[in-house]
Amino acid sequence: MSPASNEPSATAPTRRTELLGIAAGLFAEKGFKNTTVRDIAEAAGILSGSLYHHFDSKESMVDEILSTFQEELFAAYDAVLASDVDARTKIDRAVRLSFEAIDQHPHEVAIFQNDAGYLGGFERFGYLAERNAQSREVWVTLLTEGVGSGVLRHDLDIELTYRFIRDTVWVAVKWYRPGGRHSHVEVADQYLTILLDGISTDPQPPSPRERP
Amino acid sequence: MSPASNEPSATAPTRRTELLGIAAGLFAEKGFKNTTVRDIAEAAGILSGSLYHHFDSKESMVDEILSTFQEELFAAYDAVLASDVDARTKIDRAVRLSFEAIDQHPHEVAIFQNDAGYLGGFERFGYLAERNAQSREVWVTLLTEGVGSGVLRHDLDIELTYRFIRDTVWVAVKWYRPGGRHSHVEVADQYLTILLDGISTDPQPPSPRERP
């Protein structure tokens, strides 16, 4: 890489991180394969060849974008898993965490959602599949814990419920826009209301019940 | 859905429809842009140029695949909307209809899910956006009807709920495999249980309550 890159981009936005941001936006919008290095360069106001002064390849750009994001995200998940609260609260926090990630890193989430399948075919991106498995374990653990402690219905199909939650949470990146009509907190509220009142053994209506 | 269409090649699988099927499978698996005409030709055992004896272009292949499927799907939705049952039943039927579509036309659904954004940019595929709006109207109508008649909670954000349902249903195409562990009916059952017991004003636990 570069000689002085041991502590990169903590405060000052270098040209490198700036270019990564531009690339992330285009990858998210048009897909990785469908975004050309000339697209990225044009958006940055330079020529395509000049990108290779900063990066080895187009692949290493997504690589850096995705791996950085995933590291941050899973550290947050691990913190939730390790926290000392009941399963229902953990699920609540994990869901809010995800919507917060969509709010703060919409491009990264979109790229992962759209291109993980394609990229996962390369050895270089093997960590994507690992992260996927790790995510599954987080949710299955939480759901199993919830069923075991009685806060979740015992007739749930854990696997299906996991997929239901995972999909519903992450697809929101397709329509959610930071700064739009709803904040990510509002979206999480609504989603949790729908989700929990469906899978909880003790339904908790969000406001005083009107119709008994 | 309908047993068979009347006009084009209802019974005998012509070489043309055979090629369309092969193309659909590849488009669904790798994405439209990421599938080359040489991929399709190779899978069919011919050379890429020979495809142009059957089709005008690669675009017209997806066009035919998607438009045919959409026509069939929305005819089914219209039938549900027009049926003379309460809103909850209509929602139930619409959801089951969607999972049935995923079961019977997984390739078409996957292509629409993954590539509608990209394809929608071309005038030729303007009908995709129209169909999307039409789908939104179907669900918003059903949800509004449900809230109005009191079978759905009155504090629902119709727009958000519509998106949750739409996303949850269609995203299942990413993992559902016809002939796999769960039938599409079982999956629909589980989803409806989670969904309805969450948004219904009258929560119905699926089995006698164990913990009060």
Added chain:
DNA sequence: GCGTCGACCAAACAAGTGCTTGGTAGGCTA
């Protein structure tokens, strides 16, 4: 036999792709 037709081949084309090369301009430091 003759003509026609559907299905396909062989070869090429122009445009677009990721990436490489050699070079340049300006700023910083010694």
Added chain:
DNA sequence: TAGCCTACCAAGCACTTGTTTGGTCGACGC
């Protein structure tokens, strides 16, 4: 002034892409 460094340009390379063209082969009807 000299040397180095970051950021970039200009031009091109090898390859892939969708598509076109002219031709071949066998089946079928007359």
